[in-house]
Amino acid sequence: MTEVGKARRRKEDARLLTGRTQWTDNLRQPGMLHVAFLRSPMAHARITRVDVSGARGMTGVVAAFSGQDLAAEQGSLPCAWPVTEDIVIPDHPPMAVSAVRYAGEAVACVVATDRYLAADALEAIEVDYEPLPAVLDLEEALAQDSPKVHEAGNQAYTMKVTSGDIDAAFRDAPIVIERTYHQQRLIPAAMEPRAVVASTDGDAYTIWTSTQIPHVLRVMLALTTGIPEHKIRVVAPDVGGGFGSKLQVTAEEVLCLLLTRRLGRPVKWNESRSEGNLTVHHGRGQVQRVKLAADADGRVRGLRVELLADMGAYLMLLTPGVPLLGASMFNAIYKMDAYEFGCTGVFTTKMPTDAYRGAGRPEATFGIERIMDELAAELKADPLEVRRRNWIRHEEFPYTTISGLTYDSGNYEAATDKAMALFGYDKLRAEQADRRDRGDPVQLGIGVSTYTEMCGLAPSRLLKEARYAAGGWEHGAVRMLPTGKVEVITGTSPHGQGHVTAWSQIAADALGVPFDDITVIHGDTAIAHKGMDTYGSRSLVIGGVAVLQACEKVREKARKLAAHVLECAPDDLEFADGAFKVRGTDARATIQELAFAAFTAHDLPDGVEARLDSEATYDPDNYSFPHGTHLCAAEVDTETGMVRIRSYVAVDDVGKVVNPLIVEGQVHGGIAQGIGQALFEEAVYDTEGNLLTSTLADYLLPSAADLPDFVTDRTETPATGNPLGAKGVGEAGCIASTPAVVNAVVDALRPHGIHDVAMPCTPERVWRALEGARS
Amino acid sequence: MIPAQFDYVRPDSLAHAFRELASDEDVKVLAGGQSLLPLLRLRLAYPSKLVDVARLPELAGVHDRDDHVFIGALATHDEVMRSAAVRQGCPLVALAAATVADPAVRHRGTFGGSLAHADPAGDLPAVVLALDGVFVARSAEGEREIPAARFFVDYLESALRPGEILTGVKIPKLGDGWGFHYEKFHRTAQAWPIVGVAVAVRRSNGAIQEARIGLANMAPTPLRARAAETALQGTELGDQVRQACGEAATGTAPPADLHAQPDYRRHLARVLTHRAVRTAAGAP
Numbered sequence A: 001m002t003e004v005g006k007a008r009r010r011k012e013d014a015r016l017l018t019g020r021t022q023w024t025d026n027l028r029q030p031g032m033l034h035v036a037f038l039r040s041p042m043a044h045a046r047i048t049r050v051d052v053s054g055a056r057g058m059t060g061v062v063a064a065f066s067g068q069d070l071a072a073e074q075g076s077l078p079c080a081w082p083v084t085e086d087i088v089i090p091d092h093p094p095m096a097v098s099a100v101r102y103a104g105e106a107v108a109c110v111v112a113t114d115r116y117l118a119a120d121a122l123e124a125i126e127v128d129y130e131p132l133p134a135v136l137d138l139e140e141a142l143a144q145d146s147p148k149v150h151e152a153g154n155q156a157y158t159m160k161v162t163s164g165d166i167d168a169a170f171r172d173a174p175i176v177i178e179r180t181y182h183q184q185r186l187i188p189a190a191m192e193p194r195a196v197v198a199s200t201d202g203d204a205y206t207i208w209t210s211t212q213i214p215h216v217l218r219v220m221l222a223l224t225t226g227i228p229e230h231k232i233r234v235v236a237p238d239v240g241g242g243f244g245s246k247l248q249v250t251a252e253e254v255l256c257l258l259l260t261r262r263l264g265r266p267v268k269w270n271e272s273r274s275e276g277n278l279t280v281h282h283g284r285g286q287v288q289r290v291k292l293a294a295d296a297d298g299r300v301r302g303l304r305v306e307l308l309a310d311m312g313a314y315l316m317l318l319t320p321g322v323p324l325l326g327a328s329m330f331n332a333i334y335k336m337d338a339y340e341f342g343c344t345g346v347f348t349t350k351m352p353t354d355a356y357r358g359a360g361r362p363e364a365t366f367g368i369e370r371i372m373d374e375l376a377a378e379l380k381a382d383p384l385e386v387r388r389r390n391w392i393r394h395e396e397f398p399y400t401t402i403s404g405l406t407y408d409s410g411n412y413e414a415a416t417d418k419a420m421a422l423f424g425y426d427k428l429r430a431e432q433a434d435r436r437d438r439g440d441p442v443q444l445g446i447g448v449s450t451y452t453e454m455c456g457l458a459p460s461r462l463l464k465e466a467r468y469a470a471g472g473w474e475h476g477a478v479r480m481l482p483t484g485k486v487e488v489i490t491g492t493s494p495h496g497q498g499h500v501t502a503w504s505q506i507a508a509d510a511l512g513v514p515f516d517d518i519t520v521i522h523g524d525t526a527i528a529h530k531g532m533d534t535y536g537s538r539s540l541v542i543g544g545v546a547v548l549q550a551c552e553k554v555r556e557k558a559r560k561l562a563a564h565v566l567e568c569a570p571d572d573l574e575f576a577d578g579a580f581k582v583r584g585t586d587a588r589a590t591i592q593e594l595a596f597a598a599f600t601a602h603d604l605p606d607g608v609e610a611r612l613d614s615e616a617t618y619d620p621d622n623y624s625f626p627h628g629t630h631l632c633a634a635e636v637d638t639e640t641g642m643v644r645i646r647s648y649v650a651v652d653d654v655g656k657v658v659n660p661l662i663v664e665g666q667v668h669g670g671i672a673q674g675i676g677q678a679l680f681e682e683a684v685y686d687t688e689g690n691l692l693t694s695t696l697a698d699y700l701l702p703s704a705a706d707l708p709d710f711v712t713d714r715t716e717t718p719a720t721g722n723p724l725g726a727k728g729v730g731e732a733g734c735i736a737s738t739p740a741v742v743n744a745v746v747d748a749l750r751p752h753g754i755h756d757v758a759m760p761c762t763p764e765r766v767w768r769a770l771e772g773a774r775s
Numbered sequence B: 001m002i003p004a005q006f007d008y009v010r011p012d013s014l015a016h017a018f019r020e021l022a023s024d025e026d027v028k029v030l031a032g033g034q035s036l037l038p039l040l041r042l043r044l045a046y047p048s049k050l051v052d053v054a055r056l057p058e059l060a061g062v063h064d065r066d067d068h069v070f071i072g073a074l075a076t077h078d079e080v081m082r083s084a085a086v087r088q089g090c091p092l093v094a095l096a097a098a099t100v101a102d103p104a105v106r107h108r109g110t111f112g113g114s115l116a117h118a119d120p121a122g123d124l125p126a127v128v129l130a131l132d133g134v135f136v137a138r139s140a141e142g143e144r145e146i147p148a149a150r151f152f153v154d155y156l157e158s159a160l161r162p163g164e165i166l167t168g169v170k171i172p173k174l175g176d177g178w179g180f181h182y183e184k185f186h187r188t189a190q191a192w193p194i195v196g197v198a199v200a201v202r203r204s205n206g207a208i209q210e211a212r213i214g215l216a217n218m219a220p221t222p223l224r225a226r227a228a229e230t231a232l233q234g235t236e237l238g239d240q241v242r243q244a245c246g247e248a249a250t251g252t253a254p255p256a257d258l259h260a261q262p263d264y265r266r267h268l269a270r271v272l273t274h275r276a277v278r279t280a281a282g283a284p
């Protein structure tokens, strides 16, 4: 059996679970100092005075700086995605100098000999603020008379794309449904809070940081600080989750680098959970106006989507592009005649938003999957039946959608049939009818989500069209060691995903070496020197392929050497089980023997180097399009408003699977996170712009105790765009589950005349919806 | 977050503890730390010294006495929920203790700490109030007993005086014929109650003879739902009980927070009281 496809336990886990880990916060450097930031208690204000002198005199304090002190050297935090020609990208100083634009923005810092003294000294810093009005609501922010977040106004950009004759699609349409959905702000809550250690030996710098993107960060730090790129080394040690929140060039990373440069000593910063809630970039934050036109039989004619996207106070690395990752996805798996998508990015005095697991696609999937249920309700038809009438049939692939993407493969019928069988769809519908008839105070709702998504970011050429500042290739390398063991070097930067295991499986098959003979190196720009890192469910479908291709190159090099050793022509050799065999004879040379032969170099043919090592850079032609059908049964207590998920079935099609255990883990975690958005999580700001959900007692994350057992299964329609046949799986669960759950809640309440409950569907919101319907 | 600096002592005797408590104005008793340490870490409290009572034998354990169970202040939630004496003598306390937070917090947090903290959103204050527990407090001056009805003074404020240590609480054993239930309404498993209802009812001849109802998170202190208790006397399960429980929110002053507005809390108090009374009364 091949390694690929095996449910291998993860190589990473013994170490992670027994605490033999190296989080950034565990790192100690000789003479290391600790940094603490003073953060704005106001959402919007002019800074009229910052006096750090009180802190400077305190025990253990080595230095204290205001934004003004650093103004000349701190530059502006980068935005790598100028989505339109005329986008407004405001200056974004890592430390505020003259104004603060969100509560939590750093205004001063203390560097001290320990973390406690640094925190104490913050209390001795005096800051005078002249309050300015907060800008919180997206619609109000765009009004003429709104207070401005930035000189240039509150609109960062606006764009619209249309394909097909959208007016014709809506003209005389027998059914037109219009809905407004709110994507609440979410706070990514990675298990490991952020931390940074920076040090210098005089002219070169090393920064250890809890990041998803050591390679991108290195380039960006060079561009932001002016420190030459070859003098910066970025290391991502063990990183405990990111979900997009560590796909960022943070103020703290830049400032730690500047502080170590100023002071010539290593510095460390680590955040508390509350500091993180305030200042880790937030996710989602959209108002979605979705309008759908259909024929009387439920065939979708056209879809119009207009988004207001909350940028927060500044544009960070990918801020403006995140909502546009959904631009081509609202049409999802459905065929239609016309589609229009518009989006306006709006500045508010809140923490900037940026990528959060799914980034743009959960929002799009929610919009379309919610309104497809509304269409079904309008037609009094089963929601799966309405979807069937509209989706791309499996024999129609490859299929170019109305938004212009070409889906390489898929089988929505197979995934849906399997999910319905696992779920016991008909039986649950019967129970639902029975409870409705009986007027049971606990009603049953069934929620459907037949999602697809676009991931594997991304083809560099397509990224250029999207005005993204970089490409989307990935790099892999293989080092054959003299004893036949293998080092795989990857440009991906795992932070919980299990790349070490999966890449080992890929290399084991490609090189014919044992799984345990392979080690995978990543996350240090000095060692894994090239990469585009990990986000957007890209690692396997791009980085995994790069590893595969690097292995294939090793094999081709080894073939030349084998032909020499075995005294035959390269074409006479066949490679199987880790050895080259001369066809029709017993003569063979193992890859390990060849690695040793390359090492001794005693008898290398002309033109063959003394190494079998190789590198490959892979850039796909297309995105990856996983899909699946998620079904949720939710019980809604109509007396209290409490929602309880009774059963949840997910059938995902992520193409060929390298490791089913890892896929399972990704799906489980993703579903949990999506349920989090549907029922629990929301970043709440008060009317003054203060974050009320600054602790995990207020910002509710579901734990295992709050979730049902998930029933997961798969269909396997291989991707045709990459040699692994794999599709991304990192975000799928999170993208699919939110609408499945909300559809279930609404389905339970529909007989009461309720057709929406805002997220998160808290008991109070459900109860108020019912109260509204009762009165 | 990072607390400000404080001193720490862990006395071996009550006498030593009293001296430490008298040593400064801003001294605080530390038990399990599950409420106090978060306040310190958020810099919402700046005690000069913490007197850790963990080593004081007078505060330890659960003791089955004739007409009451004495639950030592240091008994952890986990100890309380597993204690045979509690489960037999005052099962309502065990039921509620099992709903507190998560296993980690239940192994650290103490019965006494949760009561002395006087958080109206705590699960146990409402229970002890419903059961008419008697608080036993010691100070350098001696021992005094405080009935539950006078213990909870205001939001996060108990009747304990500076220098006093809660040694434990006497929970009277209710005789035969009583049923119990704790109904906790919360959004995630480890969260505090949005509303909690602790109920003890005595039933005979098919009717409720007596009901005691404690409400969590319905006012700045835990409350007794007196109007509902009165209305329930003599009612039979069914519409009568439902109607009587409609009084559960009478006299409450529920807070507004991220999880619930006052009107919703009042509604919940009525619904949950009804459910708790039915369950306590053994309704199918």
Ligand SMILES: Cc1cc2nc3c(=O)[nH]c(=O)nc-3n(C[C@H](O)[C@H](O)[C@H](O)COP(=O)(O)OP(=O)(O)OC[C@H]3O[C@@H](n4cnc5c(N)ncnc54)[C@H](O)[C@@H]3O)c2cc1C
Pocket: B028, B029, B030, B031, B032, B033, B034, B035, B036, B037, B053, B059, B073, B074, B099, B100, B101, B102, B105, B108, B109, B110, B111, B112, B113, B114, B115, B116, B117, B121, B122, B123, B124, B160, B164, B165, B166, B167, B190, B191, B192, B193
């Ligand atoms: C994540 C989390 C979830 C929680 N969820 C819940 C929940 O669902 N329901 C719930 O009821 N509680 C919950 N709690 C609080 C928990 O029950 C605490 O254990 C309890 O409130 C305090 O007990 P403690 O021993 O930790 O007291 P400490 O934190 O040590 O002290 C609390 C206060 O009481 C005082 N004090 C303590 N002991 C004495 C004494 N013997 N004499 C005089 N004063 C004393 C202290 O000075 C302090 O003011 C939660 C806590 C956490 C951290």
